[in-house]
Amino acid sequence: xxxxxxxxxxxxxxxxxxxxxxxxxxxxxxxxxxxxxxxxxxxxxxxxxxxxxxxxxxxxxxxxxxxxxxxxxxxxxxxxxxxxxxxxxxxxxxxxxxxxxxxxxxxxx
Amino acid sequence: xxxxxxxxxxxxxxxxxxxxxxxxxxxxxxxxxxxxxxxxxxxxxxxxxxxxxxxxxxxxxxxxxxxxxxxxxxxxxxxxxxxxxxxxxxxxxxxxxxxxxxxxxxxxxxxxxxx
Numbered sequence: 001x002x003x004x005x006x007x008x009x010x011x012x013x014x015x016x017x018x019x020x021x022x023x024x025x026x027x028x029x030x031x032x033x034x035x036x037x038x039x040x041x042x043x044x045x046x047x048x049x050x051x052x053x054x055x056x057x058x059x060x061x062x063x064x065x066x067x068x069x070x071x072x073x074x075x076x077x078x079x080x081x082x083x084x085x086x087x088x089x090x091x092x093x094x095x096x097x098x099x100x101x102x103x104x105x106x107x108x109x
Numbered sequence: 110x111x112x113x114x115x116x117x118x119x120x121x122x123x124x125x126x127x128x129x130x131x132x133x134x135x136x137x138x139x140x141x142x143x144x145x146x147x148x149x150x151x152x153x154x155x156x157x158x159x160x161x162x163x164x165x166x167x168x169x170x171x172x173x174x175x176x177x178x179x180x181x182x183x184x185x186x187x188x189x190x191x192x193x194x195x196x197x198x199x200x201x202x203x204x205x206x207x208x209x210x211x212x213x214x215x216x217x218x219x220x221x222x223x224x
Contacts, residue, residue: 004151033212041197041218048212086151095140095205096167097213099151 002027006087006100013077014108021072021103023087031090032063033097034072038083046072046085077107111135113216115200121222122190130185130219132200140203141183142167142213143175145196152199158183159205190223197221 003026013019023032034046047054047061049070054061058078063070074081084104088097116131134141139160144152154167158177172194174186183202187194197220203213 031212035215041220043199043215043218045212045214088151095203096142096154096157097144097152097201099153101149101151 002029002089002098004087004089004098004100006085006103008103009101010104010106012106012108015077015079017077017107018073018075019077019105021074021085021087021105023070023072023100025068025070025087025089028065028068029089032065032070033088033090034061034070035086035088036081036083037086037102043086074105077105079107079109081105082107113200113202113214115198115216115219117219118217119220121224122187123224124190124192126190127186127188128190128221130187130198130200130221132183132185132216133181134183134200134202134214135181136202136204136214137180138202138204138214139180140205140213141177142201142203143173143183143185144199144201145169146199146218147196155185155198187221192223195221195223 005024031050036044049063051065058075060073084102086102087100113134142157143155146152156175158164200216201213
């Protein structure tokens, strides 16, 4: 089955810093989603991005499907950005999401 | 739109007890999913449904049952709860038309502890 690897596993930054999170996947995928899981456990949809680049405020994402990776950029980090960021790709067989292990981001004030 | 709603938010069960986790979506999505998330991990698929009356197993179905009698509701049943079922359970939904996949939307989760 498809393997999804995220890096780095942990990231600690000062408020205001920029960061890049990476997601590699082992096979071609139809679609990919990025999520933020906040410290209260809520899953927040960030991007639905099978290919190309999207931006939403301080966040942007790029997926290069032919090279099997996606990047999530966070600029001017705020403490509310803390949490775990998950990348998940879609399995063709039943459209289930295959999840990476996540990147735990801590933003210090 | 309320999106995907789940009840209860928290529950503590004793070993061997049973319970049903409720999930409802108001987006007229045809696909619905149940995932579990263990501490420090990503989510794993338990069961999914492609429409009313049709369900299928995911990666970790043992110890669970589902039904889908309506488009809106997709309850997850735990029979004979075990400590290994202590986890956070997420319900999700999406709309597929032909082979066109659309993003999945998630409920707030149910935190279950089995003692």
